[in-house]
Amino acid sequence: MTSKAGDIEGVFGEDRWPPTAPIGKASSVSGKVTPPDRLLEEALSGKLIPREDAPLLVEVGTSRLADLCAAAAQLRDRGKGQIVSFSPKVFIPLTRLCRDSCGYCTFRQDPASAQQLYLTPEEVLEVAEAGQHLGCTEALFTLGERPEQRYPEARRWLERRGYRTTLQYLAAVCQLVVEETSLLPHANPGTMSRREMEALQPYNPSMGLMLESASERLHSAGGPHEFAPSKRPRVRLRTIEIAGELGIPFTTGILIGIGETRLERIDSLLAIRQLHSDYGQVQEVIIQNFRAKPNTPMGRVRDATTEDLLWTVAVARLLLGPDMNIQVPPNLISRDYPAFLAAGVNDWGGISPLTIDYVNPEAPWPGMAELRDRTHAVGFELRPRLPVYPEYFVGTDSYLPATLRSKVVALADATGYVKGGIERYAGRD
Numbered sequence: 548m549t550s551k552a553g554d555i556e557g558v559f560g561e562d563r564w565p566p567t568a569p570i571g572k573a574s575s576v577s578g579k580v581t582p583p584d585r586l587l588e589e590a591l592s593g594k595l596i597p598r599e600d601a602p603l604l605v606e607v608g609t610s611r612l613a614d615l616c617a618a619a620a621q622l623r624d625r626g627k628g629q630i631v632s633f634s635p636k637v638f639i640p641l642t643r644l645c646r647d648s649c650g651y652c653t654f655r656q657d658p659a660s661a662q663q664l665y666l667t668p669e670e671v672l673e674v675a676e677a678g679q680h681l682g683c684t685e686a687l688f689t690l691g692e693r694p695e696q697r698y699p700e701a702r703r704w705l706e707r708r709g710y711r712t713t714l715q716y717l718a719a720v721c722q723l724v725v726e727e728t729s730l731l732p733h734a735n736p737g738t739m740s741r742r743e744m745e746a747l748q749p750y751n752p753s754m755g756l757m758l759e760s761a762s763e764r765l766h767s768a769g770g771p772h773e774f775a776p777s778k779r780p781r782v783r784l785r786t787i788e789i790a791g792e793l794g795i796p797f798t799t800g801i802l803i804g805i806g807e808t809r810l811e812r813i814d815s816l817l818a819i820r821q822l823h824s825d826y827g828q829v830q831e832v833i834i835q836n837f838r839a840k841p842n843t844p845m846g847r848v849r850d851a852t853t854e855d856l857l858w859t860v861a862v863a864r865l866l867l868g869p870d871m872n873i874q875v876p877p878n879l880i881s882r883d884y885p886a887f888l889a890a891g892v893n894d895w896g897g898i899s900p901l902t903i904d905y906v907n908p909e910a911p912w913p914g915m916a917e918l919r920d921r922t923h924a925v926g927f928e929l930r931p932r933l934p935v936y937p938e939y940f941v942g943t944d945s946y947l948p949a950t951l952r953s954k955v956v957a958l959a960d961a962t963g964y965v966k967g968g969i970e971r972y973a974g975r976d
């Protein structure tokens with residue numbers, strides 16, 4: 548079954564759907580197959596778009612967006628069928644202190660403005676247990692980057708409890724969650740060294756770090772990453788590489804609309820593709836759209852548009868292929884779910900029945916019944932997944948430590964999705 552074409556009309560306008568000619572057959576005026584068309588044809592024939600040709604995708608602009616999305620959706624259907632997943636989670640902001648300062652961030656707080664420096668182990672457990680009660684299976688730990696390197700208050704807080712670093716404390720609370728609850732931690736603490744990842748690995752079936760962008764340009768004066776050394780592409784790509792060396796299923800992605808060009812987005816996606824080709828560790832790629840927040844240096848910058856996000860999603864699918872899990876966060880896309888399904892996504896990411904999105908607090912999660920119904924309405928089946936995708940534990944024991952694997956397997960059905968299915972969260976439709 549393929550995606551329902553009509554669902555995308557609202558975005559492209561009725562005259563843009565269906566595409567006026569099959570991809571690559573007669574799209575150019577002369578009847579010749581133009582280079583971008585050849586790329587789409589190649590992708591659909593199962594060939595990886597070569598790195599040197601990928602920039603040509605920029606030429607497939609907004610006027611050809613429907614063609615691009617149609618090709619991406621075909622590719623998704625081939626690799627993922629009609630299953631769309633999400634992860635029922637609690638969001639645990641272990642600390643909002645951060646040594647860096649990004650131009651768009653409202654998550655970050657400093658010691659003077661923070662209500663508390665770190666969540667205590669008791670507070671972490673309280674949230675995890677409440678999530679368990681609601682059927683959540685993921686404990687997402689998102690936190691600021693190494694605050695102890697900037698703030699003596701953070702250092703003292705950690706030292707009083709026997710830790711030198713935030714990442715040591717994170718490993719301890721991940722262990723606590725694994726031992727005391729049925730939830731599976733997914734640590735997303737910024738850049739990590741090999742030793743730090745090795746310490747987290749026994750308690751995290753997967754970890755994550757957004758690449759955001761491979762563009763060094765964004766670090767220049769006035770750029771969003773001017774005061775964020777941890778956003779240097781080199782260190783972020785190295786973290787993803789270490790995950791590969793250690794066999795850790797890893798989530799990454801790009802943030803679009805922060806001043807990067809479309810060509811730079813392609814560069815970022817190719818960098819992710821290369822690391823995944825080398826190690827096979829990239830379990831999903833998030834395409835996240837920038838949303839301006841008041842009282843930030845980028846508060847007056849325009850939000851990324853739906854069209855631009857759709858273009859990027861479709862390009863990501865074409866570059867990364869049919870088997871990659873590609874996600875957009877459904878709380879950031881103002882209910883345009885069918886359009887994104889028609890552009891090639893197959894995952895809605897973490898959704899919480901309990902905690903807010905602390906990174907985008909203005910954007911509530913959709914209700915699970917609503918997401919189920921709107922996903923079903925365009926021909927897809929919504930399934931809850933664990934923070935580690937089935938590919939990394941069904942039929943393989945190459946990735947998860949034995950103790951963690953048995954915990955993962957106990958939560959999953961034979962296909963690797965959460966036992967009980969969507970009915971567990973949204974009732975029966």
Ligand code: SF4
Pocket residue numbers: 645646647648649652653654655690691692775777
């Ligand atoms: S986006 Fe992350 S690294 Fe940047 S300031 Fe916010 S918490 Fe720190």
